[in-house]
Amino acid sequence: MNIVFMGTPDFAVPVLEMLLQEGYPVTAVVSQPDRPKGRKKVLTPPPVKEAALRHGLPVLQPERIRRSEAVEAIAGLQPDLIVTAAYGQIVPKAILELPKHGCINVHASLLPKYRGGAPIQHAILNGEAVTGVTIMYMAEGLDTGDMLAKVEVPITDEDTGGTLFDKLSEAGADLLRRTLPDLLVGKLTAVPQAHEEATLAPNIKREDEWIRWERPAMELFNQIRGLNPHPGAFTTWNGDVLKIWAARKPKPASVPQGAVPGTVIGTGDDYIEVATGDGALRVTELQPAGKKAMSAAQLLRGTSVPAGTVLGERADAGTDGRR
Known part of the structure; x- marks a missing residue:
């Protein structure tokens, strides 16, 4: 069986590592292209690419996954299953139809809530007490596919986007570890999402x-x-x-x-x-x-910050400092 893994940020690394530790035959990894990073704009590979190279796995980095050359390259891998986690692009139907076991996604929310690219941040922004991870079949829409498994993760007052990111990343890897065996032998029944209850979590602007x-x-x-x-x-x-x-x-x-x-x-x-x-x-x-x-x-x-100092008087502030 050939498994192709698709992912980009740190969130996806534990999922890839779990697949390899459990002995699943990951034959290739698809990730986003290297991007400039930091004040000096140093071209930097995404975390998933770095993890894949440590394990000697071939890495594909198409600029646009929908382009015919990208579809042909992935088809040439002859995947039996595609696993994605925070890949960052909508995967086209031509790729979704390739593997006999389908394409599944590890999504960092309790679908149908928080579909989109920033579900972790939006869960905290909206004051949620609980979020979680959903494993689902991928579909052409944005996180609209049928669901295979879920796990809840509480959000505490001490959580930040960073701490919750780590919790959900580990929870997603563990949920996939428990879900894959039944999926591959046909024991799971996919459940359609209640689309009327869907909420969106677009990228932060x-x-x-x-x-x-x-x-x-x-x-x-x-x-x-x-x-x-x-x-x-x-x-x-x-x-x-x-x-x-x-x-x-x-x-x-x-x-x-x-x-x-x-x-x-x-x-x-x-x-x-x-x-x-x-x-x-x-x-x-x-x-x-x-x-x-x-x-x-x-x-x-x-520095003196006297009472009466007013913050936020200019809403058009430009470039800011980063950690």
Whole structure:
């Protein structure tokens, strides 16, 4: 049996590693092309490619999976099963019809909720208490295929996009390990999705990163942790971008009369308290323009942030610093 694996980011690496550890015959890997990364724009291979090369597996990196040359190359591998995990492109029907065991996908949500490219971030952004992983047959639509298996994963108040990414990655690999044996002998019955209940989780855009202080404090808390470590939520301070990397879960707080959202209303040993649409949020980790991320305590030791300082006065801020 020939298995072709398709994936790109770190999320997909444990799935590939599981297949190899369990002795499944992965004959080739398909991943996105190498991309420039970092301030110096160094051409960098995706994590799945790096993992595949460590195991001596051939790697295909078509710019567009729909192009005829890409379809022909994958057809030439004669796959009996295609396994995908966060590949990053919609796979065309011509490829979906190749393997006799079908094409299955490891998706980081409890479908039909959060179809799309950023289900992990959106689950936190929306304040979900539970998310999970779904293994499904791939179809021509965006994450619309029939479902084979699911597993739930709780979301805690301490979770960030990064920690939940890791949890779901491991949960997906384990779920696939338990699902594949029954799938390959025909013991599983696929269940259609309730399409009327579907929600979307599109890729994060720049506007999603902008902190609108007039929103409720809990929504801002979820935004900040959901976008950590990438791409990060940001506001402005003295006209420059200010990344906000962490904040405390908000509690009921009194706000001085007349303080507009975004106003610093006080500081503590390790936080900066900012007025929001319904109270206040205590920021604990941040990154001024041109500097590395730091705790609020570190910033306050060298910089005065007096009460009355207003954050977010320029919504058109441009390039920001990254971790």
